[in-house]
Amino acid sequence: MTAAEPVTLVVNGTEHEVVCDPDTPLLYVLRNDLGLVGAKFGCGLGLCGACNVLVDGHPVHSCDTPVWAVAGKQVTTVEGLGSDGRPHRLQETFVEEQALQCGYCTAGMLVTAAALLEREPDVDDAGVRRALDGNLCRCGSHNRIVRAVLGARPCGR
Amino acid sequence: MTNPSIQNNPRPDRWLTIRSDGVVLVRSGKVELGQGVLTALAQIVAEELDVDPSRISMVPAGTDQSPDESYTAGSMSVPHSGGALRAVCARVRALFVAEAAARLGVPAESLRVSDGAIGAPDGPGTSYWELADAVALDREIPDAVAKAPADYRIVGQDLPRLDLPDKVAGRRRFLHDLRPHGMLFGRVVRPPSRSAVLMSVDEDAARRMPGVVAVVRDGSFLGVVAEREEDALRAQAALRSACAWEEEDSLPSERDLAAFLTSAPAEETVLADTRGDGGAVAHPVRARFTRPYLAHASIAPSCGLALWDGDRLSVWSHTQGIYKLHASICRSQRLAAEQVVVQHVEGAGCYGHNAADDAAYDAVLLARAVPDRPVQVVWTREDELTWGPLGPAMVVDVEVDVDPAGQVQRWQHDVWSNGHASRPGPPGAPLLAATHVASAETALPAGDPPLQNGGGSGRNAVPLYDLPGQLVRTHRLTTMPLRTSAMRALGAHLNVYAIESVVDELAVLAGIDPVEYRLRMLTDERARAVLQAAAERAGWGDGTPGLGIGFARYKNRGAYCAVVAEVEAETHVRVRRLTIAVDVGLVVSPDGVVNQIEGGALQALSWTTKEQVRFDARTVTSRTWEDYPILTFSEVPPVDVVLLDRPDDASLGAGEASVGPTAAAIGNALYAATGLRVRALPLTPENVVAAMDD
Ligand code: FES
Ligand code: FES
Numbered sequence: 111m112t113a114a115e116p117v118t119l120v121v122n123g124t125e126h127e128v129v130c131d132p133d134t135p136l137l138y139v140l141r142n143d144l145g146l147v148g149a150k151f152g153c154g155l156g157l158c159g160a161c162n163v164l165v166d167g168h169p170v171h172s173c174d175t176p177v178w179a180v181a182g183k184q185v186t187t188v189e190g191l192g193s194d195g196r197p198h199r200l201q202e203t204f205v206e207e208q209a210l211q212c213g214y215c216t217a218g219m220l221v222t223a224a225a226l227l228e229r230e231p232d233v234d235d236a237g238v239r240r241a242l243d244g245n246l247c248r249c250g251s252h253n254r255i256v257r258a259v260l261g262a263r264p265c266g267r
Numbered sequence: 268m269t270n271p272s273i274q275n276n277p278r279p280d281r282w283l284t285i286r287s288d289g290v291v292l293v294r295s296g297k298v299e300l301g302q303g304v305l306t307a308l309a310q311i312v313a314e315e316l317d318v319d320p321s322r323i324s325m326v327p328a329g330t331d332q333s334p335d336e337s338y339t340a341g342s343m344s345v346p347h348s349g350g351a352l353r354a355v356c357a358r359v360r361a362l363f364v365a366e367a368a369a370r371l372g373v374p375a376e377s378l379r380v381s382d383g384a385i386g387a388p389d390g391p392g393t394s395y396w397e398l399a400d401a402v403a404l405d406r407e408i409p410d411a412v413a414k415a416p417a418d419y420r421i422v423g424q425d426l427p428r429l430d431l432p433d434k435v436a437g438r439r440r441f442l443h444d445l446r447p448h449g450m451l452f453g454r455v456v457r458p459p460s461r462s463a464v465l466m467s468v469d470e471d472a473a474r475r476m477p478g479v480v481a482v483v484r485d486g487s488f489l490g491v492v493a494e495r496e497e498d499a500l501r502a503q504a505a506l507r508s509a510c511a512w513e514e515e516d517s518l519p520s521e522r523d524l525a526a527f528l529t530s531a532p533a534e535e536t537v538l539a540d541t542r543g544d545g546g547a548v549a550h551p552v553r554a555r556f557t558r559p560y561l562a563h564a565s566i567a568p569s570c571g572l573a574l575w576d577g578d579r580l581s582v583w584s585h586t587q588g589i590y591k592l593h594a595s596i597c598r599s600q601r602l603a604a605e606q607v608v609v610q611h612v613e614g615a616g617c618y619g620h621n622a623a624d625d626a627a628y629d630a631v632l633l634a635r636a637v638p639d640r641p642v643q644v645v646w647t648r649e650d651e652l653t654w655g656p657l658g659p660a661m662v663v664d665v666e667v668d669v670d671p672a673g674q675v676q677r678w679q680h681d682v683w684s685n686g687h688a689s690r691p692g693p694p695g696a697p698l699l700a701a702t703h704v705a706s707a708e709t710a711l712p713a714g715d716p717p718l719q720n721g722g723g724s725g726r727n728a729v730p731l732y733d734l735p736g737q738l739v740r741t742h743r744l745t746t747m748p749l750r751t752s753a754m755r756a757l758g759a760h761l762n763v764y765a766i767e768s769v770v771d772e773l774a775v776l777a778g779i780d781p782v783e784y785r786l787r788m789l790t791d792e793r794a795r796a797v798l799q800a801a802a803e804r805a806g807w808g809d810g811t812p813g814l815g816i817g818f819a820r821y822k823n824r825g826a827y828c829a830v831v832a833e834v835e836a837e838t839h840v841r842v843r844r845l846t847i848a849v850d851v852g853l854v855v856s857p858d859g860v861v862n863q864i865e866g867g868a869l870q871a872l873s874w875t876t877k878e879q880v881r882f883d884a885r886t887v888t889s890r891t892w893e894d895y896p897i898l899t900f901s902e903v904p905p906v907d908v909v910l911l912d913r914p915d916d917a918s919l920g921a922g923e924a925s926v927g928p929t930a931a932a933i934g935n936a937l938y939a940a941t942g943l944r945v946r947a948l949p950l951t952p953e954n955v956v957a958a959m960d961d
Contacts, residue, residue: 114477134497142496147444148437152566153648157892160566188437201435205427208858211866212301213434214566214615220435239900246892248566249301249616250869252903254862 117177121146122190132178137161139177140187148188148217152246159245162218163187169222188217191224199262200224209258211249218245223259231264272296272351276334280404282355283312285363287399289383291318294326296336297348298587299430300617302863302922304344306428307855311349314421315356315413317380318395325429329610330593338588338690340619340753341721342825342920345855349918353413359404361411366402367393416853416914423914425858430613442585442612443570443645450572451480453633453644454503455490456510457654458703460885461749462517465489469509473502481636482506486705490633492642516884518748525557528662528683533742538718539729541737542677549671552772556665556765558948560749560880561658562889563622564897567615568646569655571627573634580607584627585614591692592624596631598694599701599708618870619754622646622655624691628698652895653887654699657880658754659685659713661724663765668736673777677736680728680766685744685751686713687723687758699750712747721822727759727927730766731820732788749882755870756821756926761948763819763927764875764934768944771815771935781816781935782807793850793913794820797829800848800909805831813843813940817931819924826851826924827911830868833904834936840876840950841902842933847925848909852916860921861908867925868906873898875930876950 118127119136121144128143135154140146140163152160154173161173164186191198200220203209210216219242226233226241233241238259239252247255276282276296284292293312299305305325313320326332336348360380367385368375370393377387386392416422433440458465465487473482473491478498483490491506493499519527572583580602586592586609593609596602614623626644634642646654661684668677689696689710697708715723722728725741741758774784782802789795798818801807807814811833818829827850833843849864877896881889889895930948937955938944945958 130495131497134495138496141444142446145446146437147439147441147446150441150443150567151645152568153892155648155891158566188435197436204435205431208303208428208431208862210301210431210434211303211862212566212613212616213430214301214441216434217437239903242900244899246566246897246899248564248618248870248897250866250898250903251862252869252898252900253865253906256900 117181119177119180119185120183121185122187130177133176135173136163136175136177136180136185137172140172146187146189150214150217159218159222160215162221162245164221164225167225167228169225186221188220191220198224200258203258203261207254207258207261209254210251215245215247219255226259227262233263235260270347270350272334272336272347273354276351277407278405279355279359279408281334282352283359283404285359285395285399287396289322289396291316291323292326293323293352294328294333295348295352296328296334297339297344298328298589298611299613300339300587301615303428303856303859304339305430306426307345307859308348308352309429310421310426310855311352312356314419315353316360318383320421320426322383327611328589329608330589331608333589335590338591340587342821342922342924344920345918346920349855357411357413358408362408363395363398363402366398422855423857425856440613441567442572442583442614443567445572445583445612445643447641450641450643451492451494451637452496452499453490453492453630453642454499455629455644456503456506457650458487459512460514463487463512463514466511466513468506468511470506472509473505476502476505483633483636485632486703486707488632488700488703490629492633492637514885518882518884521882524559524660525555525662528660528744532745533683534745536725536741536743537739538722538725538741539737539739541735543736546670546676548668548676550669550776552667552669552769554665554765554769554944554946556663556761556768556946558661558761560660560751561754561874561878562652562880562895563618563655563754564652564895565615565617565621568648568651569622569626570614570643570645571630572641572643573627573630574641575634575638578606580631582607582609582627582631583612584609585612585617585623586627587617587620587623588690588692591690592627595624595691595698596628599628599697600631619658620656620690620752622651622699625699628700632700649890652890656689656750656752659687659724659751661758661761663761665765665769667769667773669773669776675734675736675773678730678734679738681740681742682724682728682758682762683742683744684724684758685747686715687751687753688716689713689750689752710747710750712745713751715741715743722758724758726757726762726822727819728762729823731791731794731823732770732785733790734788749887755867756923759819759821759923759927760871760874760930763817764930764948767817767931768934768946771938772944780808785818793827794818796911797827797848797850800911801829801831801846804848804907804909805846807831813936815932815935815937815939817928817935819927821924826919826921828924828928830925830928830932832929832932832936834933834940836937836941836955839952840937840955842872842876842904844904845872845906845929845932847906848911849921849924850911850913851921851924852913852919854910854912855918857910860910863921864908864925865906867923868929869898869903871926871929872933875933875948879949
């Protein structure tokens, strides 16, 4: 454990300074210091994806990423997925497909899928499943989530 | 069907407030568990009152204002709360129309309601909003006729779910997300094993850690409260390593669970007995089915939030039963009912009695040490998988005698299981921490709801088929090594698996197609219709290998559901496709029903093929997603749901209907694919191999 000190991080395009132990998991800084509660605690062990956020465009588990590790990088949370006040296309297709029941897994799914579509805009069904295999959903919304992701591709469905 | 929701809460003002600003506040005692129920109820209200759904505001349930509708469970929310709201809204509408008629000096029959405006075509008018202050709802009002389903415009349509915009935007919506002013973070150090007793703990190191506000110890209950979440977690770890526990073995052998279940002391209940003399027996069929303990395994660990303000206590919980939790807290804390308010806030998906209530009580105990500051407790993933109530392990023995002509002469079904209900509320079902404090309350072994309420261990144990000579019994254990309670579909999971497996076996013995064989034993038209619809949609009989079917009517009086599974078995059992036909009576939200049916089917697929709570002589050892794996994206097959439309029949609830039939269809498909009857769940490679040896 290290003493609390000022840590600077850039989240959804805005620079923030928080005072905390730099080993604090990014998830707690987002949820408790920055008020960005979209990313969720599910396991704290990197095994469920509920806490996923993007760091320089790549999905990471914010539950086991210390906040010092994102210094100088761009962090994107579900709250920052949209742009110009408009929701991300995935946020629309998730509602259209009712791609959730409880929605606790949703933020992690959305950011992971957003990174996937950036990387592979014409990904297919199997590719979506592969990319989301580390994101757990207990409500059984999987097929709807896959449909929502496919529907958000630039080419549509 | 009697409806306890309206019987217990007859006054309309319990349910509705019609405001002069054009808003209708609706209070249901049922809670959102991720099943979309609030949207369905809003649709029913909008329909019956004739107002635009956008005017409806669903008030989250709280014991200070909501009708007491007991638990949100058993697929009864739309039947009970929806039925009550429909009746209440029909009465309220009639009352407003009568008032309008009196004021306008026209006959009530000439008036129409449209989005709350009341008037005659081309005549003068008024509205709910204008009359809101003049019509008294704080009294019982006369019955009125509800709309005919043929006139529905909103019920039966897919309305966007009310909770989705917040959830896709990541807005503060879950209990876990609340951060009331001054909130502290609480964490509990659970005992290392089931009967462990805390002998001593050195609290000093934890107390001196930065941010720690309080360490709470009461008997074997130990927790910490801190300013920051990471402080609480560090202090929790420090406390854990500063404890001395006395432990002993208290659990049966996991390897021989069936022997334990069938030999432990138990209470026998006969659910059906139509035995006659029986005739000549040509083929006896004897089969034993087992399932292990199962975990709820919600994606969020349970959470509770509590605030003590003098001798008043506020609690926020994702419980299924705000009033029951309220009663438990009042009893354990010796508080009068009016000192405590329990407010529902959404949690992650809830599939039965999970640890939500326990987490709420943890927060109550920790917050007592820091008056005037709210304390939020979040369980660890490990505690969620190990200390939450479990779905009971079960054994089902089926014995059938078939005569030389292939007719069933005798059908016997015995269930051994711990009870499936230990929900909070009554004494004897204390919240977890109340069993760890110094003045500990004792948990009685879980009970079973009576069959007329759907049963517990014996849910769906009585076959719906015309089978003569039935003897159906449950043997509910009167000792409870691991705490068990209600989990989606209760005993129906294994009971339906067993019945449908044996029926399949009989069809093969008789040389009759399994769908045809079932149809011959079913007279209920609606049962036959779902079987035929599922078979037809799945291409039954067109030569696709590895198809199996499963059928049940949930609780024998709820929704009808038939499932065809397509299975492939090489190194492990892989379900390639599920085709489901379901009849839930009147459908309020079609896509909501399909979502529930899919969700139930995929959860059943996960239980049936993968899941198993592991334990040693002292405690549960499956603590993480690595030891308790659940279905992942690459294992999820396409699920095709056919919804049979029955607008003139009562709504039956959808959350649990597909569980038993899906499990059964997978088992029967595995037989079709491999020739093996695997009767020990889950259908892991080990259990499949063991079935080969039998
Ligand atoms: S909470 Fe981070 S992976 Fe589960
Ligand atoms: S929607 Fe509930 S966990 Fe995915």
